[in-house]
Amino acid sequence: MTGFSKREVLFGTLLAASARPARARVGESTSLAGLMPQAAPGRFDASIASLETYQTPDWFRDAKFGIWSHWGPQAVPGQGDWYARNLYIPGHPHYDHHVKTYGHPSAFGYKDIIPLWKAERFDPEALMARYAAAGAKYFVSMGVHHDNFDLWNSKHHRWNAAQMGPKRDIVGAWQAAAKRHGLRFGVSEHLGASYCWWYPNHQFDQFWTSGKMGVDYDGADPKFVDLYHDNRTEPYRGNGQTWYTTNPKFQRHWFDRITDLIDNYQPDLLYSDGGIPFGEVGRAMVAHLYNRKAGRGGRTEAVYAHKSMSGEFLPKAAVQDVERGVLEGINPLPWQTDTSNGDWFYNRNDKFKTTREVLSMLADIVAKNGNLLLNIVQHPDGSLSPQSEELLTGLTAWMKVNAEAIHGTRPWRLYGEGPTVAKAGHFAESGNYTADDVRFTTKGGALYAILLGWPQGESAIKALGSQALPGARIERIDLLGGPKLRFAQGADALRLALPAGDPTVLPVLRIRGRGFS
Known part of the structure; x- marks a missing residue:
C-alpha cells in the first residue's frame, strides 16, 4: 500500500541522501519512439475525453462490499507491510528482524524469501464460500505488489507464483472460486510504484555495527535484475516523491505485464495503488481494460479504481478509491474505501478490527454512495488468522439478518x-x-x-x-x-x-x- 510512517520517511530520506551515484547503463534510452502502447480496439481510447464518458456499472453500485486477498511472499516473515523494501534499510525493525532471522541481505535477500512462501494450506474454494456468506459480492486478488512478484502465470516475468514459491497460479485459482460462488472478480496491481519504491535493494549496508559496512545487497547482483529492477536513478524517498517512474522503458514494461493480467483473467475490477500511472501509457491501459469488458452499446462492465495521490486522478473516468479513509458526505459518483482488518500483510504483533468496527465503517461508507473493499489477513500458508475467522463469523451472522439494508441500496x-x-x-x-x-x-x-x-x-x-x-x-x-x-x-x-x-x-x-x- 502507499501508507508510510514518519520513521519510514526518515529512513528513506537518509538512505537516498547517502546513495551511491547511479552507474551509467550502456544503451539505455528514455526515448518514447516505439514504446507508446495501444489499447485493445473499442469505444475507449487513451484520451481523457474518451475515458470521461465512462459510467460505473450497476453491478458495482449494487455490490457495496468486496473482500480482498492482499497476500503474497511478504506475509512469510510475519512483520507486516513493505517488508520487501524495509529489509534493506538499516535501523528499520524489518532490517533487524531479517538479519536476526535469515541473515544479512547481501547473502539472503528478498529473492530468498520467495521460495519460503508455499501457500500449502491455501483453499480458495472454502475461503470463497466464507466470503460469500459474509456478504461479499466481489472478490479481489493481489496480482502483483511492489515486490515485483506476479501471482499469476505471467508470460513476461519469470518471477511468478506459477513457477516459484507455491508453484500455483494464485490469481487463476481465486478467479475460478469466485466464479463458482457468483462473485465478481478483480485484481490489484501495485507494480507501477515498484521501479522507484524498491531502490534500497541496490544499495549497501551503511552501519559499521553490522560488520558488513559497504557490502552490496543482493539487489546489486546483475543475475537478479529482472526481480530487483535496474532503475538506479529514481529512488523513492518516502515523502511522496517519485512514486512513479518517468522512464518510458519501465512504463512499457508495466503496460505489458498488466495487460497480460487483464487479457488472461478478464477482471471485472482492476485496482492501482495510486493515481493512473504514467499519463497516456496508463490511460491506454485503462482503455484496454474497458474495451475488453465491453457490453451492449460499448458500455463497459469493468471498474478501474484509482486514488487522488500520485499519478493522474480522473474521477469521471474511473472510480475513486480512498485508502484507509472515507469521503465527506454523499459523493455524487460511486467510490470505494480500501482497508484491512489488520496490517496489509500478516503481522504477528498486529491489532485487528472488530466486527462492530467493520460494520460501522461499512454503514458509513454505503450511506455516502461508496463501497468497502476489505482485506482479510491470511497467514503465509493461506489459512486465516484467528482474528480473521472471528470477523467473518460476525459478518456472516449480521448479513444473514441485515443484508437488505446494504446490497442494492x-x-x-x-x-x-x-x-x-x-x-x-x-x-x-x-x-x-x-x-x-x-x-x-x-x-x-x-x-x-x-x-x-x-x-x-x-x-x-x-x-x-x-x-x-x-x-x-x-x-x-x-x-x-x-x-x-x-x-x-x-x-x-x-x-x-x-x-x-x-x-x-x-x-x-x-x-x-x-x-x-
Whole structure:
C-alpha cells in the first residue's frame, strides 16, 4: 500500500541522501519512439475525453462490499507491510528482524524469501464460500505488489507464483472460486510504484555495527535484475516523491505485464495503488481494460479504481478509491474505501478490527454512495488468522439478518446523523461510533436506518421528525430480524424503543411510509 510512517520517511530520506551515484547503463534510452502502447480496439481510447464518458456499472453500485486477498511472499516473515523494501534499510525493525532471522541481505535477500512462501494450506474454494456468506459480492486478488512478484502465470516475468514459491497460479485459482460462488472478480496491481519504491535493494549496508559496512545487497547482483529492477536513478524517498517512474522503458514494461493480467483473467475490477500511472501509457491501459469488458452499446462492465495521490486522478473516468479513509458526505459518483482488518500483510504483533468496527465503517461508507473493499489477513500458508475467522463469523451472522439494508441500496437525502463524524481523506480511519449515530440507505421504497450501536433506552432520530420531513408520513417500522416497533413521530424527532440486544451488534430499522423515501 502507499501508507508510510514518519520513521519510514526518515529512513528513506537518509538512505537516498547517502546513495551511491547511479552507474551509467550502456544503451539505455528514455526515448518514447516505439514504446507508446495501444489499447485493445473499442469505444475507449487513451484520451481523457474518451475515458470521461465512462459510467460505473450497476453491478458495482449494487455490490457495496468486496473482500480482498492482499497476500503474497511478504506475509512469510510475519512483520507486516513493505517488508520487501524495509529489509534493506538499516535501523528499520524489518532490517533487524531479517538479519536476526535469515541473515544479512547481501547473502539472503528478498529473492530468498520467495521460495519460503508455499501457500500449502491455501483453499480458495472454502475461503470463497466464507466470503460469500459474509456478504461479499466481489472478490479481489493481489496480482502483483511492489515486490515485483506476479501471482499469476505471467508470460513476461519469470518471477511468478506459477513457477516459484507455491508453484500455483494464485490469481487463476481465486478467479475460478469466485466464479463458482457468483462473485465478481478483480485484481490489484501495485507494480507501477515498484521501479522507484524498491531502490534500497541496490544499495549497501551503511552501519559499521553490522560488520558488513559497504557490502552490496543482493539487489546489486546483475543475475537478479529482472526481480530487483535496474532503475538506479529514481529512488523513492518516502515523502511522496517519485512514486512513479518517468522512464518510458519501465512504463512499457508495466503496460505489458498488466495487460497480460487483464487479457488472461478478464477482471471485472482492476485496482492501482495510486493515481493512473504514467499519463497516456496508463490511460491506454485503462482503455484496454474497458474495451475488453465491453457490453451492449460499448458500455463497459469493468471498474478501474484509482486514488487522488500520485499519478493522474480522473474521477469521471474511473472510480475513486480512498485508502484507509472515507469521503465527506454523499459523493455524487460511486467510490470505494480500501482497508484491512489488520496490517496489509500478516503481522504477528498486529491489532485487528472488530466486527462492530467493520460494520460501522461499512454503514458509513454505503450511506455516502461508496463501497468497502476489505482485506482479510491470511497467514503465509493461506489459512486465516484467528482474528480473521472471528470477523467473518460476525459478518456472516449480521448479513444473514441485515443484508437488505446494504446490497442494492442507494443513499438517502442525508447520509446520517449523530455525534460522530468520520474524518475524510486517506489514512484517516476514525470513528468511535455510538448508538446515537445513524446511517441511512434506501431501496424498494423502504428507508433503512442503521444504528451504529444497540441503544439501551429510547432512540431519537432527528432527521425523521415531522419538521425535518414536512408532508411525510411514517406508517410502519420493523427491526430487521425482530418485531414490528411502536414509535412516535414528534416535531423534533422520531422516537422509538428497541428490545434488549447485544451491544456489539448494529440494529437496522426498515421504515415504510409516504413522502420521505
